Amino acid sequence: MKLLRRPKIISFSPTGSNILVNKDIKIVFTEPMEKESVEKNFSTVPQIEGDFIWAEDKKSFTFKPSRNLSFGTNFKIAIKKGTKDEQGKYLPEDVIFYFKTIGRVWASFSPFNGANGTNIKTSIKVYFDQPVNQESAKERFKIEPQVNGSFSFSEDIMIFYPSAPLSYQTTYKVTILSGVKSIYGLDSNKVFSTTFSTELQTFKLAIPLDFQDYPLSCEAASLKMALRHKGIFVSENQIMNYVGIDSAPRQGNIWGDPYDIYVGSLNGRQNTTGYGVYWGPIAKAAKVWRPNSQAFSGWQISDLTKELKNGNPIIVWGVIGRGAYQDSWYTKDGKYIYAWKGEHSRLVIGFIGNPTSPSKIILNDPYVGVLYWSTSSFLSNWNIFGRSGVVVR
Numbered sequence: 224m225k226l227l228r229r230p231k232i233i234s235f236s237p238t239g240s241n242i243l244v245n246k247d248i249k250i251v252f253t254e255p256m257e258k259e260s261v262e263k264n265f266s267t268v269p270q271i272e273g274d275f276i277w278a279e280d281k282k283s284f285t286f287k288p289s290r291n292l293s294f295g296t297n298f299k300i301a302i303k304k305g306t307k308d309e310q311g312k313y314l315p316e317d318v319i320f321y322f323k324t325i326g327r328v329w330a331s332f333s334p335f336n337g338a339n340g341t342n343i344k345t346s347i348k349v350y351f352d353q354p355v356n357q358e359s360a361k362e363r364f365k366i367e368p369q370v371n372g373s374f375s376f377s378e379d380i381m382i383f384y385p386s387a388p389l390s391y392q393t394t395y396k397v398t399i400l401s402g403v404k405s406i407y408g409l410d411s412n413k414v415f416s417t418t419f420s421t422e423l424q425t426f427k428l429a430i431p432l433d434f435q436d437y438p439l440s441c442e443a444a445s446l447k448m449a450l451r452h453k454g455i456f457v458s459e460n461q462i463m464n465y466v467g468i469d470s471a472p473r474q475g476n477i478w479g480d481p482y483d484i485y486v487g488s489l490n491g492r493q494n495t496t497g498y499g500v501y502w503g504p505i506a507k508a509a510k511v512w513r514p515n516s517q518a519f520s521g522w523q524i525s526d527l528t529k530e531l532k533n534g535n536p537i538i539v540w541g542v543i544g545r546g547a548y549q550d551s552w553y554t555k556d557g558k559y560i561y562a563w564k565g566e567h568s569r570l571v572i573g574f575i576g577n578p579t580s581p582s583k584i585i586l587n588d589p590y591v592g593v594l595y596w597s598t599s600s601f602l603s604n605w606n607i608f609g610r611s612g613v614v615v616r
Contacts, residue, residue: 327410
């Protein structure tokens, strides 16, 4: 005896969203169906008036609405459990599917709203949810601050290509005004917008890191790196020949004058048998090869960034290590020497952000490596020696 199969629905359309309003509904069964039973148990919410057109084998039908469907509407299509085929078998359960007709034009963006650190060479993409009239879309595109550029389309995506890179550290607002014309749906009736900020500017001189040759030769090592950037290749020992060394060890509260000469041994232990040298003697040595070099104190961050933009690295004085502390002394002539255990020099080679208020300072530290310090951390360290240094021009 041959077992009869229960009928099933194997396909139905349309499904999903943005369905055209003139779309027919089509349902395909596994078995020839009883037309009266199907049409009686077929329903739509909202109700759609129309006609059934059956295939000759009675395994499928097309429901043709008598008028266009409503725009932007969710539809529920159902065929009830118990709907019969020609053999008297029944659908075992309700079959329901959904679709939504195309509505008003909607837009979204890349970069997304609130994006930070956007690459200055980015293009701006507007994603429409349906095909639109390209000219009307372009006419309703607005970007502030104003940027010149050109458009292209890829399916439903409008792409704006700025003719030049965007500005660093700038907030842009992109707007699509209402009235973008739809090809199949309804024109947009609202304004769409996104706001994003571009990346911070990174300015960095191409100065390779060179670690110091001696435990306490950070000043000479920093100058060596700076001079190399100017095309002058000298050793730390050559630099120290012009700086001069007072190698006498510390005697209690009496020691040498780092404002005049290197104090202690390059191989010494800091603040006992070795210390360092300040900006004056280092500037004197720098002038041997670069006469326009200059020692300074009391500079501002903007002074550093200005020199960097002109291609000039800057040696700065601060401290190294968490255990750094003030440890001053007098020369044998009674001169007070302001000093710190942990005194250290580094080479400023770049910055991130606006030159007047950068977020980070980039340094070649001849003892530690390349550092990216927040401006506040850098200032805290630089302030210890009165924001002093040597610019190598």
